Amino acid sequence: MMRYAFLMLLGCAGIALAKPNVVYILADDLGYGEVGYNGQEKIQTPELDAMAAKGMRFTDHYCGNSVCAPSRCSLMTGLHPGHAYIRANSPGYPGGQTPLPKGTETMGKLMQRAGYKTAIIGKWGLGSTWDSGHPNQQGFDHFFGYTDQRKAHNYYPEYLWRNSDKLMLDNGKGKKNDYSHDLMTVEALKFIDENQKKPFFLYLAYTIPHISYQVPDLAQYKDKDWPKNMKIHAAMTSRMDRDIGAIKRRLEELGLAENTLITFNSDNGAHGQFGSLEFFKTSGKLRGKKRLMYEGGVRSPMIAYWPGKVPAGTVNDHISAFWDMLPTLAELTGEPVQGKTDGISMLPALLGRNDKQQKHKYLYWELYEGSPNQAVRFGKWKGVVADRRKGMKIELYDVTSDEGEQADVASEHPEVVEKIRQMMKDARVPSPYWDKDNKPLFNAKAACDANGVEPLPPRQKNKKKK
Structure with missing residues (x-):
């Protein structure tokens, strides 16, 4: 077909x-x-x-x-x-x-x-x-x-x-x-x-x-x-x-x-x-x-x-x-x-x-390092959660007129923010390797156990000589 x-x-x-x-x-x-x-x-x-x-x-x-x-x-x-x-x-x-x-x-x-x-x-x-x-x-x-x-x-x-x-x-x-x-x-x-x-x-x-x-x-x-x-x-x-x-x-x-x-x-x-x-x-x-x-x-x-x-x-x-x-x-x-x-x-x-060309309803991203964050591209809108550890505050940008994402218009479009919030919930499936204790952090031990290998030891910070 x-x-x-x-x-x-x-x-x-x-x-x-x-x-x-x-x-x-x-x-x-x-x-x-x-x-x-x-x-x-x-x-x-x-x-x-x-x-x-x-x-x-x-x-x-x-x-x-x-x-x-x-x-x-x-x-x-x-x-x-x-x-x-x-x-x-x-x-x-x-x-x-x-x-x-x-x-x-x-x-x-x-x-x-x-x-x-x-x-x-x-x-x-x-x-x-x-x-x-x-x-x-x-x-x-x-x-x-x-x-x-x-x-x-x-x-x-x-x-x-x-x-x-x-x-x-x-x-x-x-x-x-x-x-x-x-x-x-x-x-x-x-x-x-x-x-x-x-x-x-x-x-x-x-x-x-x-x-x-x-x-x-x-x-x-x-x-x-x-x-x-x-x-x-x-x-x-x-x-x-x-x-x-x-x-x-x-x-x-x-x-x-x-x-x-x-x-x-x-x-x-x-x-x-x-x-x-x-x-x-x-x-x-x-x-x-x-x-x-x-x-x-x-x-x-x-x-x-x-x-x-x-x-x-x-x-x-x-x-x-x-x-x-x-x-x-x-x-x-x-x-x-x-x-x-x-x-x-x-x-x-x-x-x-x-x-x-068939079109997406939305695009979704999440990342688990640095400041764990999320985003959705929804038509002309872009919703961004800059740091999930601080809650689910969604910034909203119209990336067709504001390509540089300078003006957060979330307060002006609460209905769009709520749609994006629901998309963020619907788009993801929790992972045991990437959601440790319900926090967005990489669980090296779980991933290594699942794949039958020994994890690397934690990196040791260099101590200053006295």
Whole structure:
């Protein structure tokens, strides 16, 4: 049925199509305003800007969450944070993150069933090499990169994983010769070359511009009168942009461009460290950054590029989120989702058919670290609970007229506030791993017990010498 609907959509556009390849590119901590097509003036992103100009830019697409692991969980499983298994990063869990359980439906598994060769290259962050969260057990034929998101903070690691094999690098003991981002690009190009004769799904999860600030050279920024960290930040981002352009050109050289959907997103808002939020205006006109539920923490700089299929030079205000990608791939391939999804296929919107696009009643988020918070996007309204520990005070913003969320109008629209309050109640199912003693805190022991591992000991604070 889904395949029939997809073919009908394509037929309306006069398009004949073989089974399309999919390249999903995810940046790490890239702010909404950090790319030229969203107004960035200092950091150069010409490749992404060109793809946006010849593809579709989404103004109201949202991340799965405002921090790494739960955002990637929502992307992979098609579940919003009120239903997702992982609802925050996981301090105390070995291997960097609570793993996806065995039997979880994922984008990788769906694409395998649809006959695709699948790969995750980059930062995984949803399990380790020795547990149920390993990419090879979650639908990916090929894995190259980091399983542990904490180790992904270092761009010159001692090793990366290729499937279950530890690939030792020429780093450590003062040496910095193998830059992980560059190795990911090489691996991605190789995967495309080796699978050009069959349909493939490549999830390319780059780690730029997440700190640490490390880059082989400062490129075009070396002579700028900027703080050094800002030069590094810009050089990292432009390096990623350059390599995305290289992947696009490889698809063109192989004659695959017109049969490949490329999407680009960021996993959450800008990290904003070392003054980058202010210096580059990485959130653009939006309020907030990573870990916050304001627009700067959860809105993604999404573009879609597919010559001849995605209408060129278009801007789309369809309200969508990461959990829509699983059902989108289902409709694209005709392979149904096995199990529950909170998502709605956004394939009609991608093909420029917003008149055929089903819409969400609302989008929902919750996060369990820092100040545990919640949010709902409901039409033009955005409701935010800034800190659940202080009660359920809901701030209300009209994000169509007040994109920067500067005017809290909750007192003027109590009926809207109450609707959002009910949505927040209805949207979530409590989790024993993320609701400890009815408080929104990560229960490392419960999660470790459920997955049969020993938790890490608590971190010891360094005591000052007397």
